[in-house]
Amino acid sequence: MSPQARRFWLRLIPVILLAGLGVLALAQSLPTPSVSINLGQAPPGAGQKGPQEVASSLQILALLTVLSLAPALLILTTAFTRIVIIFSFLRNALGTPSIPPNQVLIGLSLFLTFFVMAPTYGRINDEAVKPYMQKQIDLDQAIERGSKPLRAFMLKNTYEQDLVLFVNLRKEQPKTMDDVSLVTLVPAFVISELKTAFVVGFYIFLPFLIIDLVVASGLMSMGMMMLPPTVVSLPAKLLVFVLANGWATLVSAIITGYR
Numbered sequence: 001m002s003p004q005a006r007r008f009w010l011r012l013i014p015v016i017l018l019a020g021l022g023v024l025a026l027a028q029s030l031p032t033p034s035v036s037i038n039l040g041q042a043p044p045g046a047g048q049k050g051p052q053e054v055a056s057s058l059q060i061l062a063l064l065t066v067l068s069l070a071p072a073l074l075i076l077t078t079a080f081t082r083i084v085i086i087f088s089f090l091r092n093a094l095g096t097p098s099i100p101p102n103q104v105l106i107g108l109s110l111f112l113t114f115f116v117m118a119p120t121y122g123r124i125n126d127e128a129v130k131p132y133m134q135k136q137i138d139l140d141q142a143i144e145r146g147s148k149p150l151r152a153f154m155l156k157n158t159y160e161q162d163l164v165l166f167v168n169l170r171k172e173q174p175k176t177m178d179d180v181s182l183v184t185l186v187p188a189f190v191i192s193e194l195k196t197a198f199v200v201g202f203y204i205f206l207p208f209l210i211i212d213l214v215v216a217s218g219l220m221s222m223g224m225m226m227l228p229p230t231v232v233s234l235p236a237k238l239l240v241f242v243l244a245n246g247w248a249t250l251v252s253a254i255i256t257g258y259r
Contacts, residue, residue, distance in 0.1 A: 076186055077150060079116040079157075082193040082200075083254055084109040089201030090250065093208040094241065095234050112251065116258050123149040147182065154189040155180075157258065162188040162195075196257070204250075208237050 075081060087105045091097060114121075128146030131137045137145070155163075155177055166188045167174065174180045215233040 074113070076190050077154065078113050079193075079254075079258060080109055080113040081190060082197045083112050083116075085194070085197035086200050086204070086250070086254060089197070089204050090246075093201075093205045094237055095208075095230055112254065116255060117153070120149045120153045148178075151178070151180075151182065151185065154185055157192060157196075158185065158189045159192045159195065162191045165191075200253075207240070211237050211240065 084105060087109060091100065091105070124146045127149070128137075128142045131145075132139065132142035163180065163185070166184045167180065170181075170184050172181065172184060212230075212233050215236060219232065
């Protein structure tokens with residue numbers, strides 16, 4: 001370091017120290033802000049809250065808890081699980097594990113989920129959300145009314161053997177399907193969705209597997225064993241998929257399966 005630079009830094013260090021001490025003194029002289037959250041308790045000097053206000057605070061707390069569980073509810077009680085797994089199988093069958101990207105597949109799966117669930121969500125809005133917002137029913141009645149359309153959707157797409165499995169595991173004895181608890185219905189529905197998605201994935205893999213076998217056999221017969229079969233089979237699979245209008249056909253089959 002040159003002598004001029006050394007003298008510059010020696011002069012700058014006291015200025016930095018003085019500035020730091022000034023900021024520290026200013027921070028100590030300022031009052032420390034305090035934050036408090038009252039759930040059902042009145043601040044000092046105010047009157048006590050009534051039972052209705054306390055109940056409202058607890059309802060807000062319960063709503064925040066439900067919002068934190070919203071992603072799990074969206075995945076496990078809707079068509080999202082089946083759709084995203086089928087698209088993942090398709091991507092692996094084509095031999096393009098990163099195309100389309102995950103963001104595209106998840107976004108498409110979400111919009112298709114909303115498309116499939118639109119009638120169910122419409123019933124929930126008409127039968128539970130609107131009456132509750134208009135204060136025609138209380139929160140318990142809104143939850144009971146809103147769970148009925150969702151329960152009907154899950155029961156319609158749940159295999160009977162999967163439902164019986166979880167009913168027996170919980171040792172329940174429901175007289176009707178409406179008596180099955182959501183704790184039992186949700187895992188049975190998820191297993192049924194996984195089973196259906198794997199069956200569809202098997203049918204997706206079959207034509208692409210045949211293309212791979214034909215290409216591999218052709219390369220071996222021509223003595224081109226050093227050429228990877230995927231180099232030739234990937235364009236062939238893409239061509240077949242595009243000519244068959246694969247995306248529209250697959251999406252139509254998924255939506256038809258729910259109807």
